[in-house]
Amino acid sequence: MNSGANGKNHRRVWKQGAVGLVALAALGMAAPACLDRPVAPQQPLTKRLSTQLYQNQKVDKIDLVFMIDNSASMADKQKILAAAVPDLVERLTNPVCVDRATREYAGTVAPGANCSDTYAGSEREFDPILDIHIGVLTSSLGGHGADSCSHVASQNWNPHQEDMAHLTGRGIDDDGQARPVDTYQGFGFLNWDPTAERSDPPGESDLDPLTSNFTYLVRGAGQDGCGFEASLEAWYRFLVDPAPYERMVPVPCYGGDANNQCRGPQGVDQVVLAQRQDFLRHDSLLAIVMLTDENDCSVVDDRQFFRALQEFDGDDPFHLPRGTNICSSNPWDPDCKSCWEVSPEDFPECAEGWPNPSLDDPLNLRCTEQKRRFGIDFLYPVRRYIDALSEPKLGDGSINPLFCRQYTDETRTECAEALRDRSLVFLAGIVGVPWQDIAVDPSDLNQGYRPVEQ
Secondary structure, eight states: OOOOOOOSSOOOOOOOOSOOSEEEOOOSOOEEOSTTOOOOOOOOOOOOOOEEEOTTSOOOOEEEEEEEOOSTTOHHHHHHHHHHHHHHHHHHHSOOEEETTTOOEEEOOOTTOOHHHHSTTEEESSOOOOOEEEEEEESOBTTTTSSTTSSSTTSOOOGGGBOTTOOOOEEEOTTSOEEEOOOGGGSSSEEEOTTSOSSSSOOBOOHHHHHHHHHHHHHHTOSOSOSSOOHHHHHHHHHTOSSOEEEEEEEOSSTTOTTOOEEEEEEEOHHHHHHHHHHOOTTSEEEEEEEESSOOOOBOSSBTGGGGGOOEETTEEOOOOOBOTHHHHOTTSTTOOBTTSSOTTTOHHHHHOOSSHHHHSOGGGTTSSHHHHHSSOOBOOTHHHHHHTTOSBOTTSOBOGGGEEEESSTTOOSEEEEOOOGGGEEEEEEEEEOGGGTBSSTTOGGGOBOOTTO
């Protein structure tokens, strides 16, 4: 696992990429980050999820993606989210009544009933959503070419460390038993279709199994995945990446590199492309919700960036080189570089190395303040994800699949038929914070957490 932030202007915080029509309010809890967290009794509460509809466009279908961190320490957060699932489903399929003039909450009525018959001068907050796709991904994308979270002899590997942004389809039922979830046509996602007119063949028309299966999927994410959480890259890979790689393989860094010291993508993951095709509609509201208690660790899939996650060098522990001295005080100084990149004659500190490598470069903090510690940021820039949710073209000039339905030719460099507006794309994060920020007394967790109202 990892903790911390990555500095000035490039701080990896959760950002809303575009204004959406549905705003999912946070749960009645904030997840304390898992490192340096004292153990104390907790009484997490589940507040009713609220749904707000902005009436700038008419929405009749939603594609809802949950990216759930499945690293260690996540079971309690998944449990709280699972408990909130019935409220979320209820608010989307049976909206509350609000006053027509003030838009203040008036009350609830049964599905299909008129609000004004019970609450004078009221109406539904918005029309019930009769077409919803629900999919669950995890934060585990393997080791990006490193040995960590990879199926190699040195690792205690399990396949949940390499979910690779596939819709999971796995669940844990109310008895705590692992079981596959009955997804729509075996495609890996749930399909709410109460009128039996939106899908062929029709989707689910009974709220009870929809809610149960959604709950099972949330629990089924588990907490046995990769500790280097690629929370941003997971949804990017599933929804946006035009050619998600099938695997990372050794490649030469330069001509004559017989040892293939770099890593590069090979093949295209057809499972991701097929699931995206089945799940994502061209005219839906797309809502992405991330649940995590860790900083993002989306390592660049190219060259030697994989070394940020490397655990061993032969039989010995692998350690990244330190950064030059200036990095510790000003990571954005031009002389802040990795000792890999400079001559020890020019930077004597590089000849000295880490004072204590095992303490200065522990594996589980590799994604913390990288530029300050190592002189290199090994992670994709946040701009990659902001643009993915808002721009018709990606950074490499290719067409963004979120905003193009039909390409002019097989090169996919120009769009012949645009689709959803950027206002129909929404990103929300239910994320971890340092426990001291939400404690009644930052020096004594035994006094509990501050209430949501504070």
